[in-house]
Amino acid sequence: MSYSNALEYLESKLKEERVLIVETLTQGKLDEGEYKRLCGALQGLDLARNHIKDLAQRLERDDE
Numbered sequence: 001m002s003y004s005n006a007l008e009y010l011e012s013k014l015k016e017e018r019v020l021i022v023e024t025l026t027q028g029k030l031d032e033g034e035y036k037r038l039c040g041a042l043q044g045l046d047l048a049r050n051h052i053k054d055l056a057q058r059l060e061r062d063d064e
Helices: 005-025 031-062
Strands: none
Touching: 005 031
């Protein structure tokens, strides 16, 4: 598996997890603690996805 395939796979898994969390949040059946925890999880997933995108760009530039 190439680096780009691995990064794409990882990014897709993070995106899937994000969708599940957003669906849970929009149901409106969470207590305040669970809501805050899931919001923090979303921030973490978004941060990880940004780092993956940055790494993919750096690897692409190194290949040129």
